[in-house]
Amino acid sequence: MxxxxxxxxxxxxxxxxxxxxxxxxxxxxxxxxxxxxxxxxxxxxxxxxxxxxxxxxxxxxxxxxxxxxxxxxxxxxxxxxxxxxxxxxxxxxxxxxxxxxxxxxxxxxxxxxxxxxxxxxxxxxxxxxxxxxxxxxxxxxxxxxxxxxxxxxxxxxxxxxxxxxxxxxxxxxxxxxxxxxxxxxxxxxxxxxxxxxxxxxxxxGVPVDSEIHRVADNETPKAPGMKYRHYAPDKAVYMVAPEDWTQAIIWMQSQVEPVGLMLTNDLIKKHQLAGMDFIWSLGDNNDTAAAKLFAGLRYFDDKKDVQTILVAAMPQVDVNGAYNNRLGKASGGHWITELLHI
Missing domain, CATH: 3.90.870.10 (DHBP synthase)
Structure with a gap:
């Protein structure tokens, strides 16, 4: 070695x-x-x-x-x-x-x-x-x-x-x-x-196509991250929209195993989560959230008792495009609403 x-x-x-x-x-x-x-x-x-x-x-x-x-x-x-x-x-x-x-x-x-x-x-x-x-x-x-x-x-x-x-x-x-x-x-x-x-x-000075192309199984991607599963920890990851955090926290509290929560400081304050275990702060804004996203996923992936990670999704605007894209791939497109409807 x-x-x-x-x-x-x-x-x-x-x-x-x-x-x-x-x-x-x-x-x-x-x-x-x-x-x-x-x-x-x-x-x-x-x-x-x-x-x-x-x-x-x-x-x-x-x-x-x-x-x-x-x-x-x-x-x-x-x-x-x-x-x-x-x-x-x-x-x-x-x-x-x-x-x-x-x-x-x-x-x-x-x-x-x-x-x-x-x-x-x-x-x-x-x-x-x-x-x-x-x-x-x-x-x-x-x-x-x-x-x-x-x-x-x-x-x-x-x-x-x-x-x-x-x-x-x-x-x-x-x-x-x-x-x-x-x-x-x-x-x-x-x-x-x-x-x-x-x-x-x-x-x-010309229009740019921003519709992300889906790569077929028999097609060679032109860029990394287009075809294969990316950015994903071994644990299950679910996206949480701002309006779903109350129900997400109720679901989290009903679980036997601890659940990792990744959310911005305003949401931590709103839901009185400061100082609790298994909380990962994404900071105050979209820039800090992007900077802290992968580190948070890795942090909870190393926690043996954590099997599920809930992560805050950002509003769908251009400045959040990279963050939401990576989170979408890490979660496989899964939302907390899927768990709430079980």
Whole structure:
């Protein structure tokens, strides 16, 4: 078994050496921790799929340190250039036509496109520069499980499977980047994130398709998170609308086993839950809720006596799109009303 190191930012050279020799290194971003490998090293990229238990037709996002790197392996159009200027570094992934014979099919999933982004984390950009190559970087977790927002989450899932983790503290945003397909005539959001469709439209001046495409069983997804079960703990997760919390708490109190509750501070105060066991605060607003979502799911997943997790859903508006998308996938689309009607 590989001994997984945890490196500080001051130990960057050790992390870069590991990448250069074809090993896997988890790195921090503003969204979640990614699992890095040299994007030009097919053998190293293959190790990513093996470490995560990731389906081989699920393409990987390539992370760069500078916009200029993208032209080495992808065709950059005018819309991409405008969005790079507006939102890079930042939580926006763009799908572009890939240049032939540069990246292996293990990176692209066999498609003629590639997903790329420039993360808003100085340590990771330095790691890419010192490694000398762009890095593939899916979330650094067991495939399908809640994404890691702390180095210890990565260690929990992948210790013994990767060379090391570059620890730069907790991530800020907490949910993965917006994925925008720019390889088609009409740009399309394939995965919602912090950057909203309206923000994208304001930069490129054309409508953006924000209807999330459902991927068929025999279809290769263009972006992560589109086809397979994602973001889900082993425990049962149910979404709770604001008007259903009173009944949800009554149901929770009737259970023999403890139930985990994840809700915002206003709901904790309203229902007098402060100081109670098995409460996870999602903070005061949609930004803090997104940042704390995956950590809360992981927290209760590690509680052996908790079998059910109830999580606050947010109003269906653009700024909550990423949060509700991840929660919907984590819960499999199940609502507390299903339990209340038993």
């Amino acid at each position: 590989t001994e997984t190191k945890i490196w500080t930012v001051d130990e960057m050279d050790a992390a870069a050496r590991a990448i250069k020799r074809g090993s896997l290194v988890a790195f921090p971003t503003e969204t979640v921790y990614g699992l890095g490998a040299d994007a030009y090293n097919e053998k190293a990229v293959g190790k990513v799929y093996a470490a995560k238990g990731r389906p081989s037709d699920n393409p990987l996002i390539v992370h760069v340190a500078d916009p200029e790197q993208v032209a080495d392996f992808a065709i950059v159009n005018e819309r991409a250039q405008k969005l790079m200027a507006a939102y890079w570094p930042g939580p926006l992934t763009m799908i572009l036509p890939v240049k032939p014979d540069v990246l292996s099919m293990t990176v692209t999933g066999g498609l003629d496109t590639v997903a790329v982004r420039l993360p808003d984390n100085a340590a990771t950009r330095q790691l890419i520069r010192e490694s000398g190559k762009p890095l593939v970087g899916p979330s650094a977790n067991t495939s399908g499980k809640p994404s890691p927002t702390l180095a210890k989450h990565v260690y929990h899932d992948l210790h013994g499977k990767i060379a090391g983790i570059l620890d730069d503290g907790p991530t800020k945003i907490g949910v993965e980047s917006t994925v925008l397909d720019l390889s088609t005539d009409m740009p399309a959001v394939l995965r919602p994130g912090k950057i909203t469709p309206a923000q994208i439209e304001s930069v490129i």
